[in-house]
């Protein structure tokens with residue numbers, strides 16, 4: 001491998017299942033070294049992870065990157081959104097973090113929405129109607145169910161803030177990740193004191209919101225740190241906002257990300273405020289907006305169905321009239337936190353491969369319903385849908401998205417767009433460039449475009465019909481939730 005042409009930067013993706021780190025050459029975008037280490041997430045009623053494990057995974061991923069990581073001039077961390085990290089006076093976790101896909105705070109989400117002026121108030125004030133994923137509902141759950149833990153909390157952080165702080169020693173966040181808390185007012189771009197007072201959270205416990213392009217700090221002097229002292233640390237952001245940077249996204253370019261979560265989003269210059277709650281009105285990491293819909297059941301749910309059927313994930317068969325709503329973890333889009341998986345239309349001649357195809361269809365249907373909502377009205381309807389995340393590598397996912405969207409689908413060759421976006425942000429603080437322009441210079445979105453096929457309206461209508469007819473069942477809690 002030839003020597004790097006420019007300075008090196010590190011981009012990190014600390015997502016739900018693992019941490020990935022890339023060392024990237026700023027001049028060319030060439031990935032010089034990579035590393036990856038897994039996390040564990042609790043099963044059962046909640047979804048929790050120990051933040052210290054994210055740090056250990058980061059150190060391990062960087063160790064795998066070798067000497068190149070030590071040579072990096074700047075680093076940035078992208079992380080799974082929304083998770084509630086509670087720290088004591090020594091900066092140690094009070095308890096494991098409550099993750100974005102933990103639906104135990106659904107009652108608090110409903111209650112907060114009602115208590116503070118309803119869905120319209122929340123959408124206009126924070127950009128989003130809080131669902132169980134939002135940090136504010138998790139804090140309300142903690143205060144109600146574990147008041148001693150809430151009292152012991154001396155700092156509240158998001159996952160990417162926690163890792164950034166361990167690098168710099170300073171509590172910081174950015175507008176992209178702050179916009180997923182439910183306590184950040186999108187109109188004024190500041191913490192919302194009324195909402196914070198309502199949930200009994202002292203604003204002094206929150207991190208400073210660093211501006212796009214501003215340096216969050218430098219790597220502090222500590223023997224366990226994998227970087228050289230003085231390495232610049234960029235603000236970092238939530239993983240979806242990082243991927244938007246990593247694609248060099250412009251308004252009108254829709255993205256579907258297929259990972260633990262399914263997400264569908266676009267960049268917009270208009271501040272979103274959807275009172276239906278389908279679209280979250282996130283900020284992006286540059287100064288624009290990132291209207292986004294998110295599902296709780298994506299690659300893990302479909303892989304689980306494949307495992308139950310004893311099939312390889314690619315062993316799908318066409319021609320099904322079966323509907324499978326794969327809501328194994330409850331669901332956020334549509335907002336059905338108590339739901340479980342539902343199967344309708346099973347016949348003697350239904351094959352296992354058709355059942356598997358129905359799981360893919362159900363997962364993709366939930367996301368595509370938000371496509372027109374995340375795009376600006378003047379967006380070109382024939383622009384390709386960018387497909388990213390681990391699932392984008394799968395033929396069955398690609399073909400399902402192609403058939404149900406009716407759009408061309410572009411699959412970027414670059415695999416780790418969240419980590420690349422973080423690297424582009426790190427490059428930005430080093431050179432003063434716009435991170436999205438850095439990513440465009442690196443040509444990160446390049447990849448094959450699959451031609452559009454006629455949209456499968458029949459399947460979309462069948463799934464929508466089952467969803468609507470089964471509403472009372474899907475709202476009913478099952479024993480394990």
Ligand SMILES: Nc1ncnc2c1ncn2[C@@H]1O[C@H](COP(=O)(O)OP(=O)(O)O)[C@@H](O)[C@H]1O
Pocket residue numbers: 015016017018258259260261299300303313389390391392393394395397
């Ligand atoms: N070739 C593939 N085909 C389909 N799915 C894949 C493939 N490779 C990985 N995946 C899926 O991608 C998921 C991980 O995606 P990723 O975007 O890394 O997740 P996250 O960021 O949520 O941790 C796994 O659940 C796995 O099922």
Ligand SMILES: O=C(CO)[C@@H](O)[C@H](O)COP(=O)(O)O
Pocket residue numbers: 015016017079080081082100133180238239240259260261262263280294
């Ligand atoms: O909650 C959301 C977005 O609102 C999720 O997209 C999380 O940010 C988790 O991301 P992955 O680990 O699936 O990438």
